Amino acid sequence: MHLLSETTIATILTSLMPSQGQEFLNILIQSLSSLNTNDAIHQPARTSIVTDQSTALFMPVSNTTTTGIKIVHVPRTRPIAGVINLFDPKNGHLLGILGAAEITAFRTALATMTLFVRATGDQTGIKRENIVVFGSGRQAEWHARLALLLSPPGSVQSITFVNRGRARLQTLEEVFPVLRGEYPGVTMDTLSQETLSQDDYEARLKGLLGGSDVIFSCTPATEPNFPFAYLQQHPKRRFLGLIGSYKPQMQEIDTETLLSGGGKIYVDSKEACLEESGELIRAGVTEDQLVEIGEVYGGSSAVQIDANNNVVFKCVGMGLMDLVIAKQVLEVAIKQGQGMNVEGFA
Template identity: 45%
Template sequence: MLVLRDGDVLGLLSSLSREEAQRLLSRLHDVLREFSQSKAAGPEERTIHQPERETIATRLGNTSLFMPSSITTSTGVKVVTISSGGLKGSINVFAPAGELLGVLNAEEVTAFRTSLAVMIAYVRYPHPKTKVVVFGAGRQAEWHVQLALLLGDVRQVTVVNRSSARRMERLFEQLRKRYPRTEFRLLLKTGAGPDYDTQLRSRLADSEVIFCCTPATTPHFPHSYLDRKSRFISLIGSYKPSMQEVDKDTLLSGDCIYVDTKEGCLVEAGELIKANVSADQLVEIGELHDDSLLRPNGNLVFKCVGMGIMDLVIARELLAMAKEKELGLRVDDF
């Protein structure tokens, strides 16, 4: 049994090569394809089991999420608690007969697997992806930036955040060394004064890719800030009816909305609920059978609410990588 602490997980993920990231992306996509196919299968043939998550909100103001899942060759459970101190928790991975294979710190894995799911749609977007605007400066935003650089040809990154730069300036310093031809900019609402809106408008007008990575309850910009040029737009922040990162016109600015799970997005994603979106407007990325490019009519919009199977498959891959690289804490007599 292997224990991967936050530092072990970060060590593995931050040194990923493009090929390793592409391999993880393919593994994640394969599991999402199995998930979409599994829905039509009877209980006997089903290979993916993704029950609803359980939530406990305590009187101390902490919310714990329990996310069980099985991909048949592994079974797992992620338990995370969201408190005023952020998100903390672990992912337990079991062999089919129940042997505990590993325990991983969940923080970095959660941000990485969500961003990687976004990249499944991003790498299939056929138009230029050189100018990126990211809303949010938390862990999700950090991984969106890193993976977009690793898997694309990004020349300009603008991170837009409400208050502070968080860890983004430190990340930019590292990324400038690795990607010297890319320009990195921060736009902070606090401190920018009346100029904020002008700068935001200009960055959005230039953008080809917009990643939204916040728990916002009001849209980051009105649809009128975008011209008719096609863009890639992803939304990973909302998980309650009261939450939304973009307005209805932006949400519906493509010929469909790509999602990780139709059922999950219809009940959890505030943008979709407010816009009265129905299942026939959604396409699961698991329904994309081959690796060909998508041909969006308008913007390519992707919404992800996340599932335990995404944590499980990435956790399993990380355990295999850690074993190979002799990382982590080995416990032989568990």
């Protein structure tokens, strides 16, 4: 049995080469594509144990090669902690225990990339030049990292992180020197609502979004981060990836922005997004307006991406993503001699 800490996982993932990043992407695409056709994939509903002091969440999942369970502990007064346990479904052997935080952030951003790489670029009409990221946590950082890793050199010119508070942006800025060293042609900046008057912030945000090609929103916002009018001042096709809201009361964008893809919204899971996404619930979106990523990569029956409107992607996450990415991280770690092997778990 192999143990991987959060620090070790972060080291592995932040050191990926483009070819390795593409391998992770292909694994996720293949898994999502087989979700509706493979009866061997099981994702039971998560269960919870609630006490006065905390909530524990249990999320089991299994496919043909691996069985796993993600356990997340949510204390009332301390940071969230979690692990992913991987088992061999044939003999029940415990294969590995991995920290869950870094993998969750990485796999969520990678889910966005499954559509980002397909819907943007010179051949699609949606550029990747100017990227705006709402948020300042690991999810936001991984969206930027993977957009850079999986894009041709020179296609991304600027990335700006937008956040209400300044403190977390300062923490995020600590990785800028590393990223600038890896991508010297990319301008990186931040915009904080906290340090400006409301009028100055809105003016800068309006200009930033007007020039944007790609927007990643990674915030648990309860009201839209911007109005649709900010995009309409410079009308063009854009890619919007939304992963921050995961409860009905949350809303990262307004209804006009949500439906700016001609009423079509790409999702990781129709059922989960209709139940959990506040944006979809408020807009009264129905299942026939949703297209799952697995349908986009469905071979001869693949759904074609609309060439005339924005491309809007909504992701709330699923256990299968944790399973296949954790398994790949474990395999990479063992090959590299990373982590700790513990005997006696047969």
